[in-house]
Amino acid sequence: LVTNWTPALAAGATCVLRRKFSASGFLPDVRRYGVTYFNYVGKPLAYILQTPELPDDGENTLIRGFGNEGAERDIERFQKRFKCSVTDAYGSTEGGVNVTRTDDMPAGSLGRGMPGVVILDPETCKPTPDARFDDRGRLLNSEEAIGHLANEAGAENFEGYWRNDEASAARVHDGIYWSGDLAYRDENGFIYFAGRDSEWLRVDGENFAAGPVERILARLPVVTLAVVYSVPDEVVGDQVMAALQL
Numbered sequence: 001l002v003t004n005w006t007p008a009l010a011a012g013a014t015c016v017l018r019r020k021f022s023a024s025g026f027l028p029d030v031r032r033y034g035v036t037y038f039n040y041v042g043k044p045l046a047y048i049l050q051t052p053e054l055p056d057d058g059e060n061t062l063i064r065g066f067g068n069e070g071a072e073r074d075i076e077r078f079q080k081r082f083k084c085s086v087t088d089a090y091g092s093t094e095g096g097v098n099v100t101r102t103d104d105m106p107a108g109s110l111g112r113g114m115p116g117v118v119i120l121d122p123e124t125c126k127p128t129p130d131a132r133f134d135d136r137g138r139l140l141n142s143e144e145a146i147g148h149l150a151n152e153a154g155a156e157n158f159e160g161y162w163r164n165d166e167a168s169a170a171r172v173h174d175g176i177y178w179s180g181d182l183a184y185r186d187e188n189g190f191i192y193f194a195g196r197d198s199e200w201l202r203v204d205g206e207n208f209a210a211g212p213v214e215r216i217l218a219r220l221p222v223v224t225l226a227v228v229y230s231v232p233d234e235v236v237g238d239q240v241m242a243a244l245q246l
Helices: 005-011 023-033 044-049 072-082 165-171 211-218
Strands: 037-041 064-068 085-088 098-100 111-113 117-120 147-151 176-185 190-196 200-203 206-209 225-233 237-245
Touching (some): 023 044, 044 064, 072 085, 117 176, 165 176, 190 211, 206 211, 211 225, 211 237
Parallel strands (some): 064 085
Antiparallel strands (some): 098 111, 111 190, 147 176, 200 206, 225 237
16 A cells, blocks of 8 residues: 555556466556556565566566565565565554665665664663674674564554454563564664564574574575574573574
8 A cells, every 4th residue: 555556646656456466466466557667565576586487588568566575585586587676674553663675775774763763682681782893794793682663662653453452562661662683783774584472483582583594595596585483492481493494
């Protein structure tokens, strides 16, 4: 509604809505209707890229795509294959947290947060330390740097969930809007996604974020999707399991 139908309505453009998503039908629909812009949420780019590649894939009317949660590798491959630009942005559906992309943002970053957006320790409600990296880009202090992505100035903008006081209380408390996402921030203020708070595993007495591991696994050319999750272990609390779609 926000990134497809409403802009089309405001601009007087034609909006094409499919009854059901089809990876193989994407490019034929683009050509049939002369589509210049599309939006996505989640993994459609990965699914479309799994269709057989043809020499004329770049011969289409697409100019740009806009969405969120697209893998960095998929975005690069999609732009090259279909000759269009793709912007992947972060913003909570409820409107409480927004992160803005910049031209100088590092690879893998979401961008910089709007005023009030912080990374907080959920127990102390205080900002976490900046992330530190080695010369290979590996996060060295994940235990202390990863926290909850929140907005200290965003609580008044969230009216709550319909007839779900428990969920509303989890999203807004201590005068803070909590996005439900994990993240870390480098010394220049760039924010990196580390998964949902429900994906924060407890391994050997330390908090372990699934998101960064999923991104590393997704770099492998044979991997379409990667999901990291916990398996109960009586000794260490959680063991880390990965499921891959090849």
